Amino acid sequence: MAASKKAVLGPLVGAVDQGTSSTRFLVFNSKTAELLSHHQVEIKQEFPREGWVEQDPKEILHSVYECIEKTCEKLGQLNIDISNIKAIGVSNQRETTVVWDKITGEPLYNAVDCLTNE
Numbered sequence: 621m622a623a624s625k626k627a628v629l630g631p632l633v634g635a636v637d638q639g640t641s642s643t644r645f646l647v648f649n650s651k652t653a654e655l656l657s658h659h660q661v662e663i664k665q666e667f668p669r670e671g672w673v674e675q676d677p678k679e680i681l682h683s684v685y686e687c688i689e690k691t692c693e694k695l696g697q698l699n700i701d702i703s704n705i706k707a708i709g710v711s712n713q714r715e716t717t718v719v720w721d722k723i724t725g726e727p728l729y730n731a732v733d734c735l736t737n738e
Contacts, residue, residue: 629649629651629656629700629704630649630650630651630704631650631651631704631706631707632647632648632649632650632656632700632702632704632705632706633647633648633650633705633706633707633708633709634646634647634648634688634691634705634707634708634709635647635648635708635709635710635711636684636687636688636708636709636710636711636712637711638680638683638684638710638711638712638713639663639711639712639713640663640665640673640675640713640716640733641662641663641665642660642661642662642663642683643660643661643663643680643683643684643686643687644658644659644660644661644687645658645659645684645687645688645690645691646658646691647691647695647705650706650707656695656698656700657691657694657695657698657700658691659686659687659690659691659694660687661683661686661687663675663679663680663683664676664679666730671734671735672732672733672734672735673732673733673734673735674730674731674732674733675716675730675731675733676730676731677718677720677727677730677731678727680731713731713733715733715734716731716732716733717731717732717733718730718731718732
């Protein structure tokens, strides 16, 4: 049985887009800007009071891992070699704060974002 050949498309670029409502990972051909694959996961939000959004930091982190894993699986199904991903950019929640325990690495509380009406 012959091994399947992986397509060589030149350098690929990944992008993590981690927002308040979802996380996405996208992979583009850097020469053509063609979107080759992506995966998106919704994030649960809690609204404990007006103007305040909270999220589970572990869920956010897990969603990033899941999106990268699923996108790479899809690339594999397209016979695209993921070792050609040469750079990854990250866009994240700019107004959100998480405090982590420096010894355990565990979050001390939920991620907190204060909504504004700008």
